[in-house]
Amino acid sequence: MQTIDNSLFQVSVDENGAKMAQLVSLTDQFDYLGEQESEEGMALAFPVIDQDNNWASKLPWTVVDKGDTRVSLTLIDTPESYKHFPYHFEVMTTYALEGNQVNISFYLKNSSNKELPFSLGFVLPTSWQSESQVNKITLTNKEHGIEIASTDFKLNADNDRVTAFTGELTLEPKNSCKFALNLTLK
Secondary structure (H helix, E strand, C coil): CEEEECCCEEEEEECCCCEEEEEEECCCCCECCHHHCCCCCEEEECCCCCCCCCHHHHCCEEEEEECCCEEEEEEECCHHHHHHCCCCEEEEEEEEEECCEEEEEEEEEECCCCCEEECCEEEEECCCEEEEECCEEEEECCCCEEEEECCCCEEEEECCEEEEECCCEEECCCCEEEEEEEEEEC
């Protein structure tokens, strides 16, 4: 488990799946993810196109950069993953705290000599009330709130969860792309 913090919040990221396991307000010790009573935390999915093989949860992630307020983990294809998903790839996920925001960035590199089909996403279980707007979902409970915003992901709140997915995309050989998601805590 990797932990980052600033004067307002502490975030714990599990190397197994690079998922955010805890998001704690240091002022009142409230865990924004703790009320969900789920071991999922904020889970990542890659490539969503291959539903049977979510490599984000099956392959090992490696911490490649760590500071007080940020942590970056990378996921690289293996010979076993290549048998089921015949592409060479690298995914880097970075969690960074800036004031009352958690900025989550995703970097995907296609190391193959062919187009890489993919979809990238995350799932956040929640029982909070939600309000959806274009590129933004606001979650509230009695005393706290989270605003989830992105222009890179399609955001959706239903069935006691928030999902953010890119849709089915392709990445040209030897190219890379970036995606970002922002959580503002209230």
